[in-house]
Amino acid sequence: MRKKALKAAFPHTLPVMAGYLFLGIGFGILLESKGFSFLWAFFMSVIIYAGSMQYAGIDLLAAGASPLYTAMMTLIIQIRHLFYGLSLIEKYKSAGKKKPLLIHELTDETYSLVCSCEPPKDVDPSLFYLFISMLDHSYWIIGCTLGALLGSLFTFNTAGIDFVMTALFIVIFTNQWLEQKDHRPAVIGVACSAVCLVLFGPDRFIIPAMISIALILTVFRRSLEKEASDHEDP
Template sequence: MNMKSKAFRSAFPHTLPVMAGYLFLGMGFGILLESNGYSFIWAFFMSIFIYAGSMQYVAIDLLASGASLISTAIMTLMIQVRHLFYGLSIIDKYKDTGKKKLLLIHELTDETYSLIATTPVPDGVDKGWFYLFISMLDHVYWIIGCTFGALFGSLVNFNTKGVDFVMTALFIVIFTDQWLNSKNHIPAITGVICSVICLLLFGPDRFIIPAMLSILTILTLLRKPLEEHMEREDQKGDDSHA
């Protein structure tokens, strides 16, 4: 119990930025879902089992239009295919997590990936429980936001135009936070440049996959120099404190 408690206390502060984003992002989804005639029960179970911000927003239109199972599956694959690259890049982090691994895979989102990929496990804290609490806390925030948004939408009528922009705002906030807290901006700059080039070349509907492939390729090639650079920076930091 002490091990779990220590992991929870260590994980919780790191999830606060995601909490702020997920509550508002989830509320936006819940409000839009309710405005299309679906109750908070739908929001609750969709946030548990789908648990994909962008896909859940798209699911509202799919439900409203009566889309077929095949078209829904294709759309889901196109939107969520980036998670394949996320998974490849954190294989080592999820190594030796035992039975927790299956739940960690289900709980993986853009924001949770960002935290797990950039947050070092504190000394004396179990890695598996630390990652699991980060993942589960983020999921709880999302469930609360979605459900409360649908309930709020059923009580208050207002114009929902522009509500879906909260997702873009959340990504900007997370990117800014990581930029300010990271010593090495090469991965972030690589991501921005590759995304912009692929957007111009392939258009807004088809740029995600080539962008992720190009980012993965470049960062794989730069992995060793980046790791050496980070080691030198850490060494400088240790020397300055000595």
């Protein structure tokens, strides 16, 4: 049962493996350059486990930021995770003891996999999601620690490798688009984010984007819900 779930989960995590190893190594190199050993890289990747937050964390640590400022920055950078939990309440409902770990390991990439990958019929779904989450986390821990340990040995030109995450989201977006008849939620997500990005700039757009997405989805609930239930009926 376990082996089957692991086998089913592993192939889905390959793109994340590539992305996390390289982004993790990048993090490790940067953190080490600020005077923090690989133990810190390991520790942070285990207990924080968030890509953009850990990168921001390097600056906070290097500058010796105040606890209050650190808390505020973390909240602003991580607030988008509220949406992930909100859309997985039903999926994770029966996870039981696995739930705290599933929640801790809910990154952007893991969320996108959990949303888009269907577990095989003969596999416990929450075990399948747990393996996806744990595999992703292990790639991240390995990447971060390796980067801090042997950072100086990586000399080939990796510029642009971080695009692997963008590519992952574009592919999932394309998949959803092809599978879904109603494209309005996807369009609302892109349009609200793009408009807010132009209005508020790259560092401040995520909260207005979340609010406007939630508002528009709420206002058009009746019409969007009707469309969704029409699809469920054969």
